[in-house]
Amino acid sequence: MSENRIVIFDTTLRDGEQSPGCSMNVEEKLRIARQLERLKVDVIEAGFPIASPGDFIGVKTVADTIKECQVAGLCRAKDTDIDRAWEALQGAVDPRIHTFIATSPIHMQHKLRMEPDEVIEAAVAAVKRAKSHTSNVEWSAEDAGRTEPDFLCRIVEAVIAAGATTVNIPDTVGYTLPHEYGERIRTLCERVPNIHKAIISVHCHNDLGLAVANSLSAVINGARQVECTINGLGERAGNASLEEVVMALRTRKDILPYSCGVDTTEIMRSSKLVSSVTGFPVQPNKAIVGANAFAHESGIHQDGVLKKADTYEIMTPASVGLSTNRMVLGKHSGRHAFKERLKSLGHDLDNEQLKRAFERFKELADKKHELFDEDLEVLVDEEMYRHFGAYYKLTRLHVASGTRDTPVAVVQVEYNGEESMHSAWGKGSVESVFNALRKLIPEAAEAEVLLYQVRAVTEGIDAQGEVTVRLRLGESIVQGQGADTDIIIASAHAFINALNKAAYQRHKPGKGV
Numbered sequence: 001m002s003e004n005r006i007v008i009f010d011t012t013l014r015d016g017e018q019s020p021g022c023s024m025n026v027e028e029k030l031r032i033a034r035q036l037e038r039l040k041v042d043v044i045e046a047g048f049p050i051a052s053p054g055d056f057i058g059v060k061t062v063a064d065t066i067k068e069c070q071v072a073g074l075c076r077a078k079d080t081d082i083d084r085a086w087e088a089l090q091g092a093v094d095p096r097i098h099t100f101i102a103t104s105p106i107h108m109q110h111k112l113r114m115e116p117d118e119v120i121e122a123a124v125a126a127v128k129r130a131k132s133h134t135s136n137v138e139w140s141a142e143d144a145g146r147t148e149p150d151f152l153c154r155i156v157e158a159v160i161a162a163g164a165t166t167v168n169i170p171d172t173v174g175y176t177l178p179h180e181y182g183e184r185i186r187t188l189c190e191r192v193p194n195i196h197k198a199i200i201s202v203h204c205h206n207d208l209g210l211a212v213a214n215s216l217s218a219v220i221n222g223a224r225q226v227e228c229t230i231n232g233l234g235e236r237a238g239n240a241s242l243e244e245v246v247m248a249l250r251t252r253k254d255i256l257p258y259s260c261g262v263d264t265t266e267i268m269r270s271s272k273l274v275s276s277v278t279g280f281p282v283q284p285n286k287a288i289v290g291a292n293a294f295a296h297e298s299g300i301h302q303d304g305v306l307k308k309a310d311t312y313e314i315m316t317p318a319s320v321g322l323s324t325n326r327m328v329l330g331k332h333s334g335r336h337a338f339k340e341r342l343k344s345l346g347h348d349l350d351n352e353q354l355k356r357a358f359e360r361f362k363e364l365a366d367k368k369h370e371l372f373d374e375d376l377e378v379l380v381d382e383e384m385y386r387h388f389g390a391y392y393k394l395t396r397l398h399v400a401s402g403t404r405d406t407p408v409a410v411v412q413v414e415y416n417g418e419e420s421m422h423s424a425w426g427k428g429s430v431e432s433v434f435n436a437l438r439k440l441i442p443e444a445a446e447a448e449v450l451l452y453q454v455r456a457v458t459e460g461i462d463a464q465g466e467v468t469v470r471l472r473l474g475e476s477i478v479q480g481q482g483a484d485t486d487i488i489i490a491s492a493h494a495f496i497n498a499l500n501k502a503a504y505q506r507h508k509p510g511k512g513v
């Protein structure tokens, strides 16, 4: 292996599973393991075999099934744990026993209640026991981040002499800062005489939000294995996130001249699978895999990205397995993105239409977080109908209704630059609006409603409602549509839209006025 190759050790199924509420059954572990194999991680830590019969079977099933990765199982510095781990792992193509013991003063004194020399003895014995089963043995110094450097050097030298092929230096409680942690790794490289016989691994927790930064600092200072999890899952605030570590290595190759075997185009699929299996949603602004990681809403950014994606994207969406970036249309969006989206939906509006549609878009965007393609279709439809001849325009609407009161609507419309207003009651709010419109618009006086339909065009509480009405106006039948976040207003728009269409039919060129 080249000296700059970083081994990616995924512990989603072990440390990730230690997140409260994140336990996985055998079938779930296997599904994730198969995806990790597609992602091409080097090592899958599948669980802690002594923890429970279920975890034993989980580790064994993964070990027996996965062919392209090493499979590891965790165990304490105890013969019973180590032998049980081996029982689970022995069917693997390349099984790794991972044994650990705490080395910080606080853990040794209060948790293990052991003297430092006893800890060294137990660590060496554990490595030897593991080594009697397999040549692939990893040893971890739990809480190495708070371990006294001289003692860490001593115990690392001893476990390598006992046969450990990987020595892991975890920042178990996410306490260290990047420069400090990097220095710890460099110290080991410089002071442990047999360090070249093992790969130095790092395992960083995110209690101060520094897990990825610490992992990278360790790599720069000599570590060649990074332990990480999909979506940064793990005890408390989690572990270093695999996708962040890997994409940092790939994106900043200029100053991080290291490589790894991960197929980054499988990142998104892996993240989604882990999220759906564990039920832990990914926060929208999570680096690399959050829903907003490749989304742009601001007009200036959208304009830049449309002209050249690199203006605001340091990685391509394709590199993490996304088909495309996402232009979110909202109140911060500009004309460029709006026009581009309409074009992709097949609408080529002229400048005047575009201007009016954009104004309506901004009004709507003030009421809604995000405008979807369906919202835009409704806007465009409205603009087209207006083009047919918007003779009547709704300028005001007020409805009062309740459990005991008869609904009353006050409606104002503009016609040829003049406004008029009427009120009416009805059996429901919509009927009261239609009755007011019947009084206001002479052609509507006898309008019979043949069909009334409401549909949520988009999702969520702030969805656009689209209303369709079909009216009989004398001999003709005409249909109208309206959309708004308020369905009563959408109903008024639909009714007026039908009348305007009927008026257009009567007045359009060739018909004679």
Ligand SMILES: CC(=O)SCCNC(=O)CCNC(=O)[C@H](O)C(C)(C)COP(=O)(O)OP(=O)(O)OC[C@H]1O[C@@H](n2cnc3c(N)ncnc32)[C@H](O)[C@@H]1OP(=O)(O)O
Pocket: 015, 018, 048, 050, 051, 052, 075, 076, 077, 078, 100, 101, 102, 111, 112, 113, 142, 172, 235
């Ligand atoms: C930083 C990490 O992520 S470490 C891994 C943490 N993961 C887990 O603990 C998940 C799996 N754990 C379990 O299922 C259980 O804790 C078991 C099966 C391992 C042990 O269960 P129990 O025997 O009931 O012990 P319990 O968990 O209450 O206490 C842990 C014991 O292990 C000892 N211990 C802790 N770490 C080690 C170690 N690396 N080597 C040897 N002994 C250890 C503790 O001192 C304590 O010993 P004591 O009983 O003599 O006081």
Ligand SMILES: CC(C)C(=O)C(=O)O
Pocket: 015, 100, 140, 141, 142, 143, 168, 170, 171, 172, 173, 203, 205
């Ligand atoms: C057991 C070790 C590797 C661990 O998870 C930690 O120290 O955080």
Ligand SMILES: [Mg+2]
Pocket: 015, 170, 172, 203, 205, 235
């Ligand atoms: Mg951990």
